Amino acid sequence: MSRIGRKPVEIPAGVLVAISATTVTVTGPKGSLSLNVPSACKVAQEGNTLAVTRAGDEKSVRAAHGTTRAHLNNMVRGVTSGFAKDLEIVGVGYKAETKGKTLVLTIGYSHLVNFAVPEGITVETPEPTKIRISGIDRQRVGQVAAEIRAVRSPEPYKGKGIKYSDEHIVRKAGKSAVGST
Numbered sequence: 444m445s446r447i448g449r450k451p452v453e454i455p456a457g458v459l460v461a462i463s464a465t466t467v468t469v470t471g472p473k474g475s476l477s478l479n480v481p482s483a484c485k486v487a488q489e490g491n492t493l494a495v496t497r498a499g500d501e502k503s504v505r506a507a508h509g510t511t512r513a514h515l516n517n518m519v520r521g522v523t524s525g526f527a528k529d530l531e532i533v534g535v536g537y538k539a540e541t542k543g544k545t546l547v548l549t550i551g552y553s554h555l556v557n558f559a560v561p562e563g564i565t566v567e568t569p570e571p572t573k574i575r576i577s578g579i580d581r582q583r584v585g586q587v588a589a590e591i592r593a594v595r596s597p598e599p600y601k602g603k604g605i606k607y608s609d610e611h612i613v614r615k616a617g618k619s620a621v622g623s624t
Contacts, residue, residue, distance in 0.1 A: 446509075447509040447512055447513060448495055448497065448505075448508035448509040448511070448512045449495075449512075450512065451489075451492035451493065451494050452492060452493040452494075452495075452512065452515050452516045452519055453491065453492055453519070454488075454491045454492060454493060454519060455491075455519070455523055457471060457472055457523070458470070458471040458519060458522060458523060459471075460488055460493060462486055462487070462488060465479055465480055465482070466478065466479055466480065467480055467486050467493075467515060467518075469515070469518040469519055469522055470522065471519070471521075471522025471523050472522065472523065473521070473522050473523065473524075473525055473579050474521075474522055474563075474579045475522065476518045476521060476522060476579060476580060478511075478514050478515065478518060480511060481507040481511060482498075483497055483498045483499060483503075483504040483507055483508075484496070484497050484498070484504075484507055484508055484511045485497075485498070486511070486515065493515055493519075495508060495511050495512040495515065496508075517581045517582075520581075521578075521579035521580055521581055522579055525577055525578060525579050526577065526578060526579070526580075526581045526584045526585075527575055527576065527577040527584065528575075528576045528577075528584055528585060528587075528588040528607065529573065529574070529575050529576075529607070529608035529609075530573070530574040530575075530576070530588060530591060530592060530605055530606065530607060530608065531572060531573055531574075531605070531606055531607075531608050532548075532550065532571075532572040532573070532574070532604075532605050533572070533597065533602050533603055533604060533605075533606065534550065534551060534601075534603035534604065536549065536551070537549060537550045537551060537572065537595075537603070537604075538571035538572060539568050539571060539572070539573075539574050540568055540571065541560075541566055541567065541568050544559065544560045545557050545558065545559055545560065546558040546560060546566050546568075546574070546591065548591075548594060548595070548605075550594065550595040550604070550605065551595065551603070552595075556594055556595075558590070558591060558594065560587070561583070561587060563578055563579070563580065563583065564576060564577070564578040564583060564584065564587050565577045565578060566587075573608075574591065574605075576588045576591070588607070591605060592605045592606065592607065597610075597612045599612065599613065599614060599615045600614065600615055600617055602614065
């Protein structure tokens with residue numbers, strides 16, 4: 444049995460879980476999220492925990508078992524504390540600022556890049572070279588962070604661009620003057 448799938452999901456106080464035939468809805472202080480449960484998995488609430496069980500032992504069913512439990516755990520964590528990703532901007536003159544629901548990036552192009560922030564996601568710029576993306580849905584927070592990073596990915600020579608705050612850029616050596624004899 445899946446080691447992740449058989450762990451129970453703890454439900455903290457203030458979080459409500461509604462289980463229907465194919466959908467699980469989790470509501471907490473920060474909002475509400477729902478998940479369509481695969482037909483091979485069953486979710487049951489026992490006191491203040493959620494348990495995920497599976498119908499068979501095929502490879503796809505085993506994979507869905509652990510994945511479903513992980514999604515439920517992320518939903519509970521999201522509606523209680525939320526998720527956040529931090530990005531850093533590296534480069535002379537590179538900066539970001541928020542204007543309403545738009546992130547304006549000055550990152551070395553001949554024009555400003557306007558990034559429309561999707562509904563349910565909050566983007567803040569505490570400093571001109573730092574971006575903080577937060578929300579209750581872990582997948583959407585990560586996707587928005589990846590889309591912002593893709594606007595100007597860090598290059599390997601000087602490391603200029605937008606990178607995750609915990610990302611390490613592997614640098615390449617530049618031109619080197621090898622003996623010209």
